[in-house]
Amino acid sequence: MRGWLPALVALALAGCAANPAVEAVPAPRAYAHGIGGATFLIGGSFAPGRSPDGNSLILYGPEGAFVIDSGRHAEHLALIKQGLSGIGMTPVAIVNTHWHLDHISGNPALKAAFPDIKVYGTSAIDGALTGFLAASAASSRKALAEGAVPASAVADVEGDLATIARGAELRPDVVVDETRDVAIAGRPLSLRVAHHAVTERDLWIYDAAEKRAIVGDLVTVPVPFLDTACPEGWMKALDDVAASGAEQIVPGHGPIMSLADFEQWKRAFADFIACAKGTGALEACSAGWLAGAARWADDDRPRTKAMADYYGELVRSGKLDGYCKA
Numbered sequence: 312m313r314g315w316l317p318a319l320v321a322l323a324l325a326g327c328a329a330n331p332a333v334e335a336v337p338a339p340r341a342y343a344h345g346i347g348g349a350t351f352l353i354g355g356s357f358a359p360g361r362s363p364d365g366n367s368l369i370l371y372g373p374e375g376a377f378v379i380d381s382g383r384h385a386e387h388l389a390l391i392k393q394g395l396s397g398i399g400m401t402p403v404a405i406v407n408t409h410w411h412l413d414h415i416s417g418n419p420a421l422k423a424a425f426p427d428i429k430v431y432g433t434s435a436i437d438g439a440l441t442g443f444l445a446a447s448a449a450s451s452r453k454a455l456a457e458g459a460v461p462a463s464a465v466a467d468v469e470g471d472l473a474t475i476a477r478g479a480e481l482r483p484d485v486v487v488d489e490t491r492d493v494a495i496a497g498r499p500l501s502l503r504v505a506h507h508a509v510t511e512r513d514l515w516i517y518d519a520a521e522k523r524a525i526v527g528d529l530v531t532v533p534v535p536f537l538d539t540a541c542p543e544g545w546m547k548a549l550d551d552v553a554a555s556g557a558e559q560i561v562p563g564h565g566p567i568m569s570l571a572d573f574e575q576w577k578r579a580f581a582d583f584i585a586c587a588k589g590t591g592a593l594e595a596c597s598a599g600w601l602a603g604a605a606r607w608a609d610d611d612r613p614r615t616k617a618m619a620d621y622y623g624e625l626v627r628s629g630k631l632d633g634y635c636k637a
């Protein structure tokens with residue numbers, strides 16, 4: 312999720328109205344939880360009033376370990392490092408699914424700790440550094456100066472500014488702008504590139520040996536994080552995931568999904584976008600999401616609803632249309 316500021320403002324407002332009794336309990340993090348096939352999941356976080364960390368994974372092969380996505384916060388980075396030391400292997404690579412700061416902020420520290428690391432990712436970060444992230448940094452500095460950032464979010468905002476200031480260090484060593492098969496640490500994987508989906512170019516990983524798709528923010532809970540998205544391209548990418556042969560889907564945020572879970576999430580996504588692009592009340596779109604994705608939303612319905620309202624309005628506004636242009 313990128314558009315933290317408007318979203319956080321919306322969440323802060325929603326929080327005032329919320330019954331404290333239903334205040335969300337942050338989802339428990341799974342510390343380097345083995346999911347089979349020499350793969351470990353480090354669950355992301357999304358505590359109330361804070362910016363999220365995406366899920367990270369550690370995989371290993373005959374020639375070492377590698378990390379998929381490096382999170383945002385120091386606590387998340389510490390879990391990745393614990394996971395790496397737990398399996399006793401030196402990481403040789405990071406694969407970044409996309410440039411959102413909840414997935415790449417740990418890159419510089421991991422590269423400093425493990426100098427052999429090569430980062431795989433798309434070149435979409437180049438446009439983001441001069442476009443979205445530069446604009447985001449400017450509005451963050453202004454909001455901080457005006458005291459407009461909620462106290463609980465100040466540390467996150469300052470952390471993101473520090474990360475953006477080191478933006479050049481986030482760029483990939485190995486640019487992957489088209490789908491291709493690779494071997495990382497001696498382990499064969501298919502890197503699939505989705506164009507104009509969550510960002511201008513997203514990378515997702517198909518691990519054929521495990522029938523597992525690691526899809527970054529092509530799947531997120533409690534809502535789809537549409538800040539920099541082209542909804543139509545995103546839908547096409549979901550079709551590609553569905554057709555990949557995957558029997559298990561690892562989302563960018565939230566729990567691992569079976570193919571049936573994924574199909575349910577995908578239907579809720581398609582319905583939400585169709586509703587938000589229509590002319591009916593946006594309230595109905597949020598209600599539709601809360602019903603269709605209820606199993607992923609129910610732990611904090613007021614916050615989920617506030618976020619669905621925000622993203623429904625964003626889709627309807629036409630502000631995302633520019634992200635669909637080549």
Ligand SMILES: [Zn+2]
Nearest residue numbers: 312365413528
């Ligand atoms: Zn994310």
